[in-house]
Amino acid sequence: MGLRLSYVTxxxxxxxxxxxxxxESPDVILLAGGTDLMVSVNHRSRRIGSDxxxxxxxxxxELRSWSHNPASGELVxxxxxxxxxxxxxxxxxxxxxxxxxxxTVGSPQIRNAGTIGGNIATASPAGDGLPxxxxxxxxxxxxxSAGQRSSxxxxxxxxxxxxxxxxxxxxxxxxxxxxxGWQGYAKIGVRNAMVISVAGVAMVLDGAARKATIALxxxxxxxxxxxxxxxxxxxxFDWDAWSCSESTIVSVGEMAAAEAxxxxxxxxxxxxxxxxxxVLTSRLLxxxxxxx
Amino acid sequence: MRRVESECSLTVNxxxxxxxxxxxxxxLLDALRERCGxxxxxxxxxxxxxxSCTVLVDGQAVCSCLTLAASVSxxxxxxxxxxxxxxxxxxxxxFLRAGAVQCGFCTxxxxxxxxxxxxxxxxxxxxxxxxxxxxxxxxxxxxxxIVEAVLDTAGQRRSQR
Numbered sequence: 001m002g003l004r005l006s007y008v009t010x011x012x013x014x015x016x017x018x019x020x021x022x023x024e025s026p027d028v029i030l031l032a033g034g035t036d037l038m039v040s041v042n043h044r045s046r047r048i049g050s051d052x053x054x055x056x057x058x059x060x061x062e063l064r065s066w067s068h069n070p071a072s073g074e075l076v077x078x079x080x081x082x083x084x085x086x087x088x089x090x091x092x093x094x095x096x097x098x099x100x101x102x103x104t105v106g107s108p109q110i111r112n113a114g115t116i117g118g119n120i121a122t123a124s125p126a127g128d129g130l131p132x133x134x135x136x137x138x139x140x141x142x143x144x145s146a147g148q149r150s151s152x153x154x155x156x157x158x159x160x161x162x163x164x165x166x167x168x169x170x171x172x173x174x175x176x177x178x179x180x181g182w183q184g185y186a187k188i189g190v191r192n193a194m195v196i197s198v199a200g201v202a203m204v205l206d207g208a209a210r211k212a213t214i215a216l217x218x219x220x221x222x223x224x225x226x227x228x229x230x231x232x233x234x235x236x237f238d239w240d241a242w243s244c245s246e247s248t249i250v251s252v253g254e255m256a257a258a259e260a261x262x263x264x265x266x267x268x269x270x271x272x273x274x275x276x277x278x279v280l281t282s283r284l285l286x287x288x289x290x291x292x
Numbered sequence: 293m294r295r296v297e298s299e300c301s302l303t304v305n306x307x308x309x310x311x312x313x314x315x316x317x318x319x320l321l322d323a324l325r326e327r328c329g330x331x332x333x334x335x336x337x338x339x340x341x342x343x344s345c346t347v348l349v350d351g352q353a354v355c356s357c358l359t360l361a362a363s364v365s366x367x368x369x370x371x372x373x374x375x376x377x378x379x380x381x382x383x384x385x386x387f388l389r390a391g392a393v394q395c396g397f398c399t400x401x402x403x404x405x406x407x408x409x410x411x412x413x414x415x416x417x418x419x420x421x422x423x424x425x426x427x428x429x430x431x432x433x434x435x436x437x438i439v440e441a442v443l444d445t446a447g448q449r450r451s452q453r
Contacts, residue, residue, distance in 0.1 A: 008316035010362035012294035022293065031360055035340055038358040041317040042338040048316040056363040059294075084352070107427020108405065110340055112352040113359070193426030194341055 010054045016062045016143065016172070023168035024145050025053040030170060032057050032080065032118035035110050063117065063172060068094055073178035079117025079171035084108070086116065086129075095176060097132045097183035097202050104128055104185070107193050117171035120153065123163045123222070124196075130157070130223040131202035132185050135215035136176040144169035157222040181207030182288040187217070188276045198268040199276035201256070203284040210239045214252075214281060219260035219273050229255035229281065243289050253282035300365035304328055305374030314362055321345045323361035324371060332372035332400045343428030346401040346408075347371045353408035355427075372400035380407040383445045390441035394432035402428045406442045415446055 010031075013019040022028075031037055031054050040046035048054065057063055063080030068090065075094050077086075085091065086102035105111050105128050119129040120140060130153070138153040144166055153174070156163050165171075183204040189195030200217030212233035214226040229252050236248040262273035299312040302323060309328045319338075324330045324347070334344035338357045345356040348370040356371075376384055383406055386392075393399050402425065409416060409424035416424060421442050422435075430438065 008297070008314075008362070010296040010360065012296070012363065012365075014293060018293040031363060034358045034360055034363075035355075038317075038319060038360065039339040042319065042357060050316060052316065054360065054363070056360070058363060106340065107343065108408070108424055109343060109346055109353050109355045109427045110358075113354045193423070 008048055008050065008052055008054060010056060012056045012059055014059050014061075016060060019055070019057070019060050019063075019170060020143060020145070022053070022055045023143075023170060025055075025168075027052045028168045029054045030057060030121070030168075031055060032115045032121070033082065033110075033113035035106065035114040036118065036122045036124075057115075057117070057170065063170075066091075066173075068178075074175060075178060076173050076175050077116055078173050079120075080115050081117075083111035083114050083116075083129075087111065094178055095132070095136070095183075097135070097185045097204065098129065098176075101128045101132045101185040101187075101200075101202070104187055104189075104197070110194070116174060120156070120171055120174065121163065121165060123157050123159075123161050125160055125220055125222055126196045126200070126218040127223070128185075128187065128197060128200060128217065131200050131215040131217040132183075133174060133176065134223050134225060135183070135202040135204045135213045136179070137213075139175045140171055141173045141175065142169050143172045148172075154225070159221050179204055179206045179208070181205045182291050184284050184287055186280045186284055188280065196267060199260075199262070199273045199280060201277060201280040201284055203281070203288060205237065205288045207239060207242070210234065210237075212237055214256050216256065216260055216277055219262040219277055221261070224259065224261065226256040226259040226281075228259060229253075233285070242291075244285070249282050249285050252285060253278040256281040294366065296362040296365055300362050302328065302361065302365060302369060303367065304330060304369045304371060305377075306368075311361070318361050319357050320347065320349075320359040320361045320364055320369070321356040324356060324369075330371050330373050334397055334400060336397070340427075341429070342398070342401070343405060344398050344401040346404040346428065348375075348404060348408060351408075351411070353405050370404070372403050375404060375407050380410075382448060383407055383410070383441070386441040386445040386448070387438070390437045390444060392434060392437040392441040394430075394434050398428055398430045398432075402430070402438055406438075406445075409442070410446060410449075414449065416442070418443065 011022040083102040092099035187197035187200035257278035262270040
């Protein structure tokens with residue numbers, strides 16, 4: 001009687017062509033930084049079956065690269081760029097809100113492993129990079145067996161931990177555009193490190209387009225755009241004087257809170273989350289006026 | 293393209309370890325402790341929360357419990373057993389001097405995390421040390437002396453230069 005041991009196949013492609021070939025294996029599990037996947041494996045909430053093929057994305061140079069076009073302001077961030085990279089130059093000046101969000105993720109160990117592509121693919125409503133990417137109108141470039149496609153982040157995210165990604169589809173890069181003016185991210189959690197956010201807000205004050213965008217995290221089935229609050233702020237903000245009235249600061253916070261769709265769960269209550277959105281939105285707006 | 297099934301080679305502290313019989317989903321932490329005989333790295337939360345399993349992979353501090361062992365075949369791995377001979381013996385001595393070790397369970401992870409912090413930022417402020425060690429929990433709550441040991445090491449290195 002033979003004992004059948006279960007082993008797993010791990011493929012480590014070293015370029016995009018190899019990655020595409022690997023992704024055609026049956027029962028593919030994509031491994032980016034591992035900070036979500038390995039938690040579920042360790043806690044047995046996800047099993048890697050013996051027929052599975054794990055594809056490590058860590059050594060594909062195309063996923064680990066980035067580029068910036070100074071003329072158009074377009075910033076292309078490889079899906080394998082880590083939070084540690086994003087919190088440092090040049091990202092802290094090209095996409096300051098993304099750098100601020102990066103600094104709030106986990107701990108140094110988590111930030112060294114976790115990637116922006118993994119954050120998008122995991123599609124948690126609490127993913128710290130996602131409100132910022134949504135506020136910046138990010139476009140995601142995806143590679144699958146059918147070839148390349150692109151999708152706005154808003155269209156890609158369909159629900160809590162749900163996306164339009166087909167099995168084996170890989171996030172190659174995410175594109176955002178540099179903005180003139182100010183942008184920021186703030187979140188609430190139980191401590192300053194290693195927290196899944198209870199509420200998060202990203203704000204972009206685009207002085208060139210004279211447009212304000214506010215996006216919310218952890219207060220809905222996906223990250224959300226606070227469209228009405230954004231429109232009100234765009235109208236009421238004095239773009240020449242770079243300021244707005246105290247009543248606008250208050251009302252925009254209240255509008256963003258009204259647009260949140262929070263739930264009660266083990267991490268917080270809907271009521272506190274809504275309160276958090278109101279406070280964070282007004283706080284970010286004050287920071288934006290002071291350009292701190 | 294590298295393909296790993298049940299066998300792979302892990303380069304730990306400069307030594308090649310042939311590892312076989314890897315389970316599906318086996319973490320680097322388990323491989324280090326159970327297959328390489330290196331039990332310095334500790335396992336506790338298995339979800340990246342406590343930092344007691346911290347090792348360096350290609351110079352970056354990561355949680356070995358969240359690292360798939362097979363995926364780091366070919367990488368340079370340094371554990372607490374190896375940091376002393378790669379330049380952090382003074383940090384280990386500073387921990388002893390400061391009394392930064394109580395039950396000792398968190399110490400290996402803290403030594404590796406602090407070593408990585410000082411490599412990246414040789415002159416950290418108090419706040420930078422706290423932020424740099426935010427991924428390591430000490431349930432004896434001896435953080436004051438731990439922070440002191442790291443700042444002391446930075447100061448000693450500066451005065452020796």
